Amino acid sequence: MRIDCVVNGEPRRADDVWAGESLLHVLRERLGLPGAKNACEQGECGSCTVYLDGKPVCACLVPAGQARGREVVTVEGLGDGDLHPVQRAFIAAGAVQCGFCTPGLIVAVHDLLARTPSPAEEEIREALAGNLCRCTGYEKILTAVRLAAGREHES
Amino acid sequence: MSPVLGAALDRVDGRAKVTGAARYSGELNLPNLAHAVLVGARVPSGRIIGIDCRQASVADGVLTVLTHLDLPRVAARPKLFPSLFGLTAHGQSFFPMQDDVVHYAGQPVAMVVADTVERAEHAATLVQVNYAETPSVTLLDQGRDQTYEPAKIFGGLLPGRNPTRGDPEAGLRDAAVRLDVTYRFAANHQNPIEPSTTTAVWDDLDRLTLHDATQGPTATQLSVAELLGLPPTMVRVVSHYVGGSFGAKALIWAHPTLAALAARRVGRPVRLVLSREQMFHSCGHREEQEQRIGLGADRDGRLGALRHDKTSLTSHYDDWAETSLEAPAVMYAAATYAGGYRLARGNTITPTFTRGPGAATGMFALESAMDELAYEIGVDPLELRLRNHTDVDPSTGNPWSSKGLRECYQRGAELFGWSGRDPRPGARRDGDWLVGTGMASAAYPVAAPMNPQRARARMYADGSAVVEAGISEFGTGALTAMTQVAADGLGLPFDRVRFVGGTTDLPNIAAAVGSAGSGATSSAVHLASTGLRDQLVGQAVADARSPLHNADPAGIVVRDGRMCLRDSPQTGETYVELLRRNHMPDVEALGVWQPTPPDGGGHGMFTFGAQFAEVAVDADLGLVRVRRLVGVFAPGRVLNRRTAHSQLMGGMLWGLGQALLEATRMDPHTGRWANASLADYLVPVNADVPDITIDTIEVPDSVVNPLGVKGVGEIGIVGTSAAIANAVHHATGRRIRHLPITVEDLL
Ligand code: FES
Ligand code: FES
Numbered sequence: 027m028r029i030d031c032v033v034n035g036e037p038r039r040a041d042d043v044w045a046g047e048s049l050l051h052v053l054r055e056r057l058g059l060p061g062a063k064n065a066c067e068q069g070e071c072g073s074c075t076v077y078l079d080g081k082p083v084c085a086c087l088v089p090a091g092q093a094r095g096r097e098v099v100t101v102e103g104l105g106d107g108d109l110h111p112v113q114r115a116f117i118a119a120g121a122v123q124c125g126f127c128t129p130g131l132i133v134a135v136h137d138l139l140a141r142t143p144s145p146a147e148e149e150i151r152e153a154l155a156g157n158l159c160r161c162t163g164y165e166k167i168l169t170a171v172r173l174a175a176g177r178e179h180e181s
Numbered sequence: 182m183s184p185v186l187g188a189a190l191d192r193v194d195g196r197a198k199v200t201g202a203a204r205y206s207g208e209l210n211l212p213n214l215a216h217a218v219l220v221g222a223r224v225p226s227g228r229i230i231g232i233d234c235r236q237a238s239v240a241d242g243v244l245t246v247l248t249h250l251d252l253p254r255v256a257a258r259p260k261l262f263p264s265l266f267g268l269t270a271h272g273q274s275f276f277p278m279q280d281d282v283v284h285y286a287g288q289p290v291a292m293v294v295a296d297t298v299e300r301a302e303h304a305a306t307l308v309q310v311n312y313a314e315t316p317s318v319t320l321l322d323q324g325r326d327q328t329y330e331p332a333k334i335f336g337g338l339l340p341g342r343n344p345t346r347g348d349p350e351a352g353l354r355d356a357a358v359r360l361d362v363t364y365r366f367a368a369n370h371q372n373p374i375e376p377s378t379t380t381a382v383w384d385d386l387d388r389l390t391l392h393d394a395t396q397g398p399t400a401t402q403l404s405v406a407e408l409l410g411l412p413p414t415m416v417r418v419v420s421h422y423v424g425g426s427f428g429a430k431a432l433i434w435a436h437p438t439l440a441a442l443a444a445r446r447v448g449r450p451v452r453l454v455l456s457r458e459q460m461f462h463s464c465g466h467r468e469e470q471e472q473r474i475g476l477g478a479d480r481d482g483r484l485g486a487l488r489h490d491k492t493s494l495t496s497h498y499d500d501w502a503e504t505s506l507e508a509p510a511v512m513y514a515a516a517t518y519a520g521g522y523r524l525a526r527g528n529t530i531t532p533t534f535t536r537g538p539g540a541a542t543g544m545f546a547l548e549s550a551m552d553e554l555a556y557e558i559g560v561d562p563l564e565l566r567l568r569n570h571t572d573v574d575p576s577t578g579n580p581w582s583s584k585g586l587r588e589c590y591q592r593g594a595e596l597f598g599w600s601g602r603d604p605r606p607g608a609r610r611d612g613d614w615l616v617g618t619g620m621a622s623a624a625y626p627v628a629a630p631m632n633p634q635r636a637r638a639r640m641y642a643d644g645s646a647v648v649e650a651g652i653s654e655f656g657t658g659a660l661t662a663m664t665q666v667a668a669d670g671l672g673l674p675f676d677r678v679r680f681v682g683g684t685t686d687l688p689n690i691a692a693a694v695g696s697a698g699s700g701a702t703s704s705a706v707h708l709a710s711t712g713l714r715d716q717l718v719g720q721a722v723a724d725a726r727s728p729l730h731n732a733d734p735a736g737i738v739v740r741d742g743r744m745c746l747r748d749s750p751q752t753g754e755t756y757v758e759l760l761r762r763n764h765m766p767d768v769e770a771l772g773v774w775q776p777t778p779p780d781g782g783g784h785g786m787f788t789f790g791a792q793f794a795e796v797a798v799d800a801d802l803g804l805v806r807v808r809r810l811v812g813v814f815a816p817g818r819v820l821n822r823r824t825a826h827s828q829l830m831g832g833m834l835w836g837l838g839q840a841l842l843e844a845t846r847m848d849p850h851t852g853r854w855a856n857a858s859l860a861d862y863l864v865p866v867n868a869d870v871p872d873i874t875i876d877t878i879e880v881p882d883s884v885v886n887p888l889g890v891k892g893v894g895e896i897g898i899v900g901t902s903a904a905i906a907n908a909v910h911h912a913t914g915r916r917i918r919h920l921p922i923t924v925e926d927l928l
Contacts, residue, residue: 044297044299044300054208055297060205061201061202063374063424064454065375065376065424066858066859067456068859070858070860073374100201101199101200101201102202104200105200109196109200114199117191117192117196117199118191120189120192120823122192122194122195122198123425123656124373124424124655125194125424125656126205126374128198129198132199154867155866155867155868158859158864159374160373161374161827162827162831163830163833163873164865164867165830165870165873
């Protein structure tokens with residue numbers, strides 16, 4: 027099948043997409059956007075988190091066909107030429123190690139702060155509950171969220 | 182040393198990783214890329230009596246299906262050997278698809294190559310394999326009556342029995358207080374977030390390039406070259422970014438070679454990505470094991486005897502046991518000691534390194550037993566450790582290269598608020614929660630590679646420098662720390678130096694394993710950088726047109742790219758002035774570090790630390806919440822505070838996972854792991870994270886390596902699980918002698 031959608035603000039097309047293909051696969055293999063990672067293909071780790079029509083989803087669980095005519099934003103589309111404050115905060119807080127969980131987490135945090143500019147501790151934990159990181163011990167990720175929310179003094 | 186060493190600078194790879202620009206091994210855009218998918222054995226033991234690939238071969242997009250009947254034979258039988266030695270580093274002495282024998286479930290029995298990964302995955306389901314199944318051993322209990330003492334473990338490098346000190350039987354017999362306890366450990370899997378991945382590309386001249394997720398590019402190169410019967414000159418490995426490893430990518434398993442064979446067969450580049458499920462039976466694991474500890478002490482708790490025996494499950498063909506006895510053997514001043522390994526052969530892939538290999542389990546056993554002893558004799562657990570503290574390596578009587586453990590205990594106790602602890606179990610309550618505290622010591626050996634470690638530094642006429650060594654970045658922050666080491670050595674600002682790793686074209690560095698990576702690489706980088714600096718200083722001194730002409734090189738310092746006299750800084754010139762005047766486009770130096778021998782030239786070499794934990798246990802539901810963790814470590818010199826603390830924190834959270842969550846459960850009826858997914862293998866999530874405090878005590882160490890770097894990758898996990906289990910005992914009065922501790926244990 028053919029899939030037309032808008033990715034990171036640009037109209038994109040993928041042809042000959044197989045019915046069982048995931049959105050993650052189309053992004054990574056057909057559209058040259060490997061930012062969203064493939065780590066479990068089961069919706070368990072959050073590494074593949076992207077926006078679909080403004081809502082964060084696990085792209086590994088979304089059939090590619092569902093993206094037809096819709097808008098997708100990946101980690102590659104968040105910065106506007108320069109780094110987005112969430113991306114800067116991840117670097118400054120030391121929330122990145124191997125980086126494989128990072129793109130998914132950045133999208134999840136981006137979404138959290140867009141909805142709740144000053145989230146409470148519980149809201150942060152809740153919003154990131156679906157994102158696994160095996161390297162950092164998470165604490166620096168929480169620090170990054172506070173930093174991006176302009177609450178670095180609490181970290 | 183300049184302030185750049187140790188500074189909490191931002192990661193140089195941060196930008197690439199937060200923007201999605203970093204390319205991992207399965208993310209290359211290659212024309213004509215094909216995809217390989219492995220088919221694993223469904224049974225744990227037996228023979229393949231029939232294999233039917235007809236349906237799979239004619240499925241859409243399929244390029245080839247390979248089985249033991251037509252996969253080319255490998256040129257050599259692989260031999261298990263730890264990658265720290267810089268040689269071939271096979272994860273096991275078995276290569277699949279060479280004959281019809283099945284040693285373990287999940288062992289590759291077929292490989293499908295197709296033009297897209299979905300088509301390959303689909304065709305893989307069409308391969309029909311029939312087995313003549315034979316009885317299997319997949320649990321330690323099933324092999325218990327057939328254990329043996331291996332002559333050697335660890336690829337033949339370590340004896341199956343530790344050297345005995347004195348007469349431990351007499352020591353135990355004569356002790357006023359005796360303890361004999363057994364601790365059991367579930368198998369664990371590393372589960373890095375990036376699954377193992379290799380992309381193989383053959384060029385027109387029959388040269389192979391492997392883009393491989395590995396802790397050691399050279400290890401991949403040498404191992405695959407050996408199996409393919411190629412000289413290493415024909416195999417190049419590229420590994421810039423690796424999405425975590427924790428031991429899963431420390432040794433070289435079958436998949437890089439299989440990817441290369443598939444690519445050769447189809448005449449196209451081939452990518453092979455292990456699925457999450459395949460990660461559970463393709464690159465080793467921490468073996469299921471039990472450890473028996475015998476302690477003999479006097480009434481004051483001074484140890485007179487330590488016995489430590491481990492029994493674990495290994496594969497059919499390798500004598501592997503993680504070296505759990507190593508750190509406990511030297512932790513305390515026990516006058517007598519004996520310890521050994523026993524193995525049972527099972528239907529499993531050869532187990533391998535998992536974060537804190539050996540020490541994570543061995544120190545759990547010892548530190549749990551020490552806590553039991555403390556309660557037995559009524560001495561504060563920390564005081565008991567201090568009474569048994571040793572200023573020499575008790576296995577040899579040699580001094581330590583550095584220690585810092587007393588400082589760790591003291592600082593940790595302060596940060597945690599240990600003093601004044603009411604020792605009575607079950608005495609503290611907070612609503613429905615029983616609250617307890619516990620502590621443990623941590624120790625991990627400081628290892629070094631055997632082969633010379635190399636790095637190259639080149640400075641350009643504009644005063645910028647590139648420093649290179651063939652390491653991969655798998656999360657440790659090595660690229661950043663090595664940039665700092667190079668900037669310090671060259672006397673340049675951080676942002677004038679670029680460190681480059683990631684391919685076997687660069688000077689050779691052994692795989693970064695066992696926390697040895699930063700020590701080995703920093704040594705070579707330091708020697709290359711200071712070598713280049715000295716070369717330039719020497720040139721200035723010899724140059725009649727230099728203001729430093731005829732000056733004593735020992736009196737010259739370099740700051741911000743300017744060489745000057747220490748005692749009269751106005752006399753000097755910049756690197757740029759020197760190079761331009763002499764029409765030199767660049768200068769280069771190689772740094773070669775010959776590692777310290779394993780005996781440290783008469784020193785015991787270990788990293789030490791102290792762990793403290795506070796837990797709350799729901800009195801009715803048995804639920805354990807870790808409230809606080811404090812870890813203080815003495816890892817020698819810290820190259821970058823931020824990345825080092827972040828690694829230590831990650832390690833401590835691994836310890837929490839080991840204590841309360843992580844277990845790979847074997848289903849003995851099918852012989853397969855029953856929970857081979859991230860949904861069912863529980864790892865800590867951010868909601869599990871307690872309040873964690875980390876501190877480091879910087880102890881100078883002039884023995885381990887030039888900069889005194891002992892490494893931080895492993896020590897963070899060591900002792901955490903014991904501190905937590907000891908806190909659970911303090912909270913509830915229940916002594917749980919296995920990991921992980923689950924709700925059922927405390928109901
Ligand atoms: S890859 Fe989608 S959730 Fe793990
Ligand atoms: S940084 Fe490696 S998994 Fe999060």
